[in-house]
Amino acid sequence: MTNLVNEKGIRLDGRRLDEMRKIVARAGVLKRADGSGYFEFGNTKAIAGVYGPRPIPKFLEEEERSVLNVIYYMAPFSTKERAPPGPTRRSREISLVIKRALESIIFLEEFPRTTIDVYIEIIQADASTRCAAINAAAIALADAGIPMRDLVSSVSVGKIDGKIALDIAGKEDEEGEADMPVVYFPRRKEITLLQMDGIMTKEEFQQALKLALKGCEIVYKAQTEALRKKYEEIELDSLVQEIDNQIN
Amino acid sequence: MNCEAKKMMIIEEDMVKEVIIKEGRRIDDRGFKDYREIKIEKGIVKNAEGSSLVEIGGTKVIAGVKLEPGDPFPDMPNEGVLVVNAEFVPFSFPEVLPGPPDENAIELARVIDRIIRESKSIELEKLQIPNTKKVWKVAIDVIVLDNDGNMKDAAILASIAALLDARFPSYKIESEEEIKVDYATKTEERLPIQRIPFGVTIAKITGKLMIDPNLIEEEAAEAILTVGGFEENSKLFLCALQKAGNKGFTYDEIVQAIDIGLEIGKSLVKILK
Numbered sequence: 001m002t003n004l005v006n007e008k009g010i011r012l013d014g015r016r017l018d019e020m021r022k023i024v025a026r027a028g029v030l031k032r033a034d035g036s037g038y039f040e041f042g043n044t045k046a047i048a049g050v051y052g053p054r055p056i057p058k059f060l061e062e063e064e065r066s067v068l069n070v071i072y073y074m075a076p077f078s079t080k081e082r083a084p085p086g087p088t089r090r091s092r093e094i095s096l097v098i099k100r101a102l103e104s105i106i107f108l109e110e111f112p113r114t115t116i117d118v119y120i121e122i123i124q125a126d127a128s129t130r131c132a133a134i135n136a137a138a139i140a141l142a143d144a145g146i147p148m149r150d151l152v153s154s155v156s157v158g159k160i161d162g163k164i165a166l167d168i169a170g171k172e173d174e175e176g177e178a179d180m181p182v183v184y185f186p187r188r189k190e191i192t193l194l195q196m197d198g199i200m201t202k203e204e205f206q207q208a209l210k211l212a213l214k215g216c217e218i219v220y221k222a223q224t225e226a227l228r229k230k231y232e233e234i235e236l237d238s239l240v241q242e243i244d245n246q247i248n
Numbered sequence: 249m250n251c252e253a254k255k256m257m258i259i260e261e262d263m264v265k266e267v268i269i270k271e272g273r274r275i276d277d278r279g280f281k282d283y284r285e286i287k288i289e290k291g292i293v294k295n296a297e298g299s300s301l302v303e304i305g306g307t308k309v310i311a312g313v314k315l316e317p318g319d320p321f322p323d324m325p326n327e328g329v330l331v332v333n334a335e336f337v338p339f340s341f342p343e344v345l346p347g348p349p350d351e352n353a354i355e356l357a358r359v360i361d362r363i364i365r366e367s368k369s370i371e372l373e374k375l376q377i378p379n380t381k382k383v384w385k386v387a388i389d390v391i392v393l394d395n396d397g398n399m400k401d402a403a404i405l406a407s408i409a410a411l412l413d414a415r416f417p418s419y420k421i422e423s424e425e426e427i428k429v430d431y432a433t434k435t436e437e438r439l440p441i442q443r444i445p446f447g448v449t450i451a452k453i454t455g456k457l458m459i460d461p462n463l464i465e466e467e468a469a470e471a472i473l474t475v476g477g478f479e480e481n482s483k484l485f486l487c488a489l490q491k492a493g494n495k496g497f498t499y500d501e502i503v504q505a506i507d508i509g510l511e512i513g514k515s516l517v518k519i520l521k
Contacts, residue, residue, distance in 0.1 A: 089354045096351040103494035180489070190496025194473065196489035197366045202510065205486055206503055213499065 004160040004172050011160070012171055013042075020155065020167040020215055025135065025226035027143045035144020037226070039136035041155075042169055043126035048136035050144040053114035066111035070099040070118045072133050078125040094130045101134055101154075101183040101193040107147040116146060127173035128156045131181050134193070139223050143230070150187040151223050155215035156180060157208040159200055164208045166215050180208055184216035253342075261468040265454050275465065280458040281512060286519060288405065290413040297434070298414025302406035305462055306396030311388060311406035313414040315439075317377060317427040318385035328375025328383045332361040334390040334403060341395040353392075355490070359400060359447070360390065360407050362488040363476035367445035370411065374440040380424050386411075386439065397463035400474050400490075404447035409520055414439050444520055445478040445487055446513035450505040452497060457505055459512055470495040473502065475509025479517070484510040 005011055015021070021042030030036035033049030040046075053066050060067060072095045074083050087095075102118065118141065120133040131154035138151040158168035159178035168179055178198025185192050191209075200208065264275045278284065284305030293299035298313035320327060334357035336344045344350075349357070364370065375384040388410065390403045418433040451461035451469040461469055476488030486506065491497070497505065 089358065092351045093355045093358050096355055097491075100492065100494050104496055185496050188496065189498055191491070191499070191502055192471075192494075192496040194489055194491040194497070194502065196486065197362045198487070199366065200486045202484065202486065202506060205506060209499060209502065 004175060005163055005165070009163075011165065013169065017163055017165045018211060018214070020218060021169055023219065023222045025139060025219075025222040027139050027226045027230040033140070033144070035140045035142070035146070037136040037139025037143060039132045039139065039223075041126075041128050041132050041167060043124055044122070044128055044132045044169075045124040046120055046122050046129065046132035046136040048118060048120045048133065048140040050116065050118050050137075050140040050146070052116035052144070053111035053146070054117070056113065056115035060115070061113045064112050065108040066106075066114045066116050068099055068103055068106065068108060068116050068118065070095050070102065070120070070137070072098055072120045072122070072130065074122040074125060074129065078122045094133070097193050097195065098130060098134055098137065101152055102137060102141065104185055104190070104192045105138070105149045105152050106141065107149070110147055116141075127169045127179075128167060128181065130154070131156050131183075134183055135219055135223060139226055142227055150185055151220060152183050152185050152192060153216040153219040153223060154181065154183040154193065155212055155219055157182065157212040157215070159198060159204060159208070164204055164211060166211050178204075178208075180212065182209065182212035182216065184213055184220075186217065186220050257464070257467060260464045264464055264468040268454050268456055274458060276462060278460075280456065281508060283401075283460045283512075283516075284462065286405070288409050288519065290409055295431070296410070297417060298410040298412070298439075300406050300409035300413055302402045302409060304398055304402045304405075304460060306394060307392075307399055307402045308394040309390060309392050309399065309402040309406045311390045311403070311410040313410045313439075314387045314389070315414065315416055316385050316387070317380075317382040317419070317429065319381070320376075320383040324372075325381075326376050326383075327372040328370070329385040330361070330365060330370060330372065331385065331387045332357045332364070332390070332407070333388070334360065334392070336392045336395070340392045356392075356400060356403055357390065359474060359476070359488065359490045360388065360404055362490075363404055363445050363447050364388075364407065364411070367443050367476070367478045367485075367487040369408070369441055369443045369445050369478070371440040371442050377421070377427060380421055380427060382425070382427055384416075386414075395463065397466045398449050398460050401447055401449050401460060404445075404476075405516075405520070408444060408446075411439055411441060412444075412520060443478045443480065444517045445476060446516045447474055447476045447488075448509040448513045448516060449474045450508055452493075452501060452505075455501075457501065457508060459508060469493050471497050473497065473505045473509070475506055475513065477510050477513050479514050484514060486510070
C-alpha cells in the first residue's frame with residue numbers, strides 16, 4: 001500500500017487535503033435537449049440533458065405534481081474495465097438518491113400530470129461520479145428554464161491515511177478508508193443527499209461534513225458562473241441581431 | 249393506491265404533524281427516542297443455514313443466510329464473498345409490483361450490504377476453504393412481508409440476526425475445485441463475526457427528530473437518515489450513512505441525528521446478544 005498523503009499533507013496528485021480537483025462547468029452543451037449541463041471534477045466528466053415538463057403516460061401521472069424521472073448511466077468505456085451496458089444495481093440506487101436531491105429544488109407542483117426527465121451520462125469516471133452527475137443535472141434543469149428554488153451542489157469528502165480530505169480521486173478512492181458524497185442546497189442551508197461508507201468517528205464526520213459544505217459553495221459558484229456565461233452570450237447575440245435589423 | 253386511500257393518507261400525515269407541533273408528542277404516543285416493540289426470532293427456516301424473523305411494530309421482515317462454496321473475486325482471491333439481496337413481497341404494501349426488485353428494494357439491499365461490509369462485521373478472510381481454490385459465499389436474502397414503516401432497521405436487524413444464527417453445513421473436499429456440501433446436516437461451526445453493527449433510522453418531521461418512523465410518519469417526514477455504526481472498545485464508530493426523503497437536513501440536525509443514531513444503536517445491538 002502506498003502513502004496517500006505525505007508528511008507535508010500533500011496528496012498523490014499534488015493537492016492539499018482541503019483542495020478540490022479542477023472544475024469545469026458549462027451550461028447548454030446539447031442542441032436537442034430542453035436544457036443541458038456539463039460538469040468535470042478532474043478526470044470525472046458528466047453530461048446531463050433535461051426534457052420537460054412533457055406529457056406522461058396516464059397510469060404514471062400524478063394529479064398534483066410533475067413526476068421527476070432521473071436516470072444516471074455510466075458509459076461502458078467510462079471505467080478502466082469496461083462497464084456492462086444497461087442499468088446496474090449501483091446505477092439504480094444512485095439514480096434514486098439523485099432524484100431525491102433534485103426533488104427538493106424543483107417546483108414540481110407547478111406542472112401536474114407531466115414528467116420532467118433528467119438523463120445523466122458519465123463519460124469518464126474517476127470517483128465522485130454521482131457528485132459530478134448532480135452538478136451537471138442542476139445546471140441542465142436551470143438551462144431548461146424549469147422553475148427552481150435554487151441550484152444544488154455536490155462534492156465528496158473522504159478519509160485517506162486517517163485524514164479528512166476533499167474530493168477523493170484515483171487511488172484515494174480505491175485505498176481510502178471512507179467516502180462520503182454530500183449534496184447541498186445553499187439557499188436553505190440544507191443537506192439533501194448524504195451517503196457514507198467506511199469507518200469514521202463522530203468528530204471526523206463533523207470535520208468531513210464541514211469541509212464538504214465548503215466544497216459545495218465553490219461548486220455552486222462555478223455552476224452559477226456557467227449559467228451566467230451562457231445567458232450573457234445569448235443576450236449579446238440578440239443585441240447584435242437587433243442592431244442588424246435596425247440597419248437593414 | 250386509490251384516490252380515497254391517498255386522501256386519507258394526506259389527512260393522517262397532517263395529524264402526525266399537528267400533534268407534534270401542538271402537543272409535542274408522536275401520533276402513537278411513543279417517545280422521540282423509542283422504538284416500537286421489537287421481536288426477533290431466530291432459526292425459523294430449516295433449509296437456510298441461518299435465518300430470522302424480525303418485527304418492529306407492524307413491520308415484518310425475514311432474512312435467510314445461505315452458505316455455498318464459490319469462486320472468490322479475482323482481486324480478492326483469499327476472501328469470502330458477501331452478497332445481499334432484498335425483495336418486497338407483492339402483498340407487503342400496495343405500491344409493490346411483482347417482478348424483479350425495484351430501486352427501493354435495491355437501495356435497501358445496498359444499505360444492509362454497506363453496514364455489514366464497511367463495519368468488517370464478517371471476517372471474510374477466514375472464509376477461504378483450506379486446500380482449495382474456493383471460498384464460502386455468504387448470501388443474505390431479505391424478504392419484506394409487511395411494511396408498516398422503517399423497513400431499513402428491521403431488515404438490518406434481521407440480516408445480522410440471521411448471520412449470528414448461521415451454522416456451516418457439513419462438507420467434504422473432493423479436490424481443489426470440488427467441494428461436496430451436505431445441506432441436510434448442519435455443523436456447530438458458526439460464521440466468523442467479529443463485530444455486530446447496527447442501523448438506526450431517524451426521521452425529521454416538522455423540524456423534530458425521532459427514531460423508528462412508522463408508515464405514516466415516514467410519509468409525513470421531510471427527511472430521513474439511516475445511521476450505521478458499531479461499538480468497539482467502548483468507542484462508537486460510524487460505518488455507513490444513507491439519507492432519504494425529498495427535503496434536507498441542516499448541519500446541526502445531521503450532527504444531532506448522528507448522536508441519536510449512535511446512542512440508540514449501542515443499546516439496540518444488546519437485544520441480538
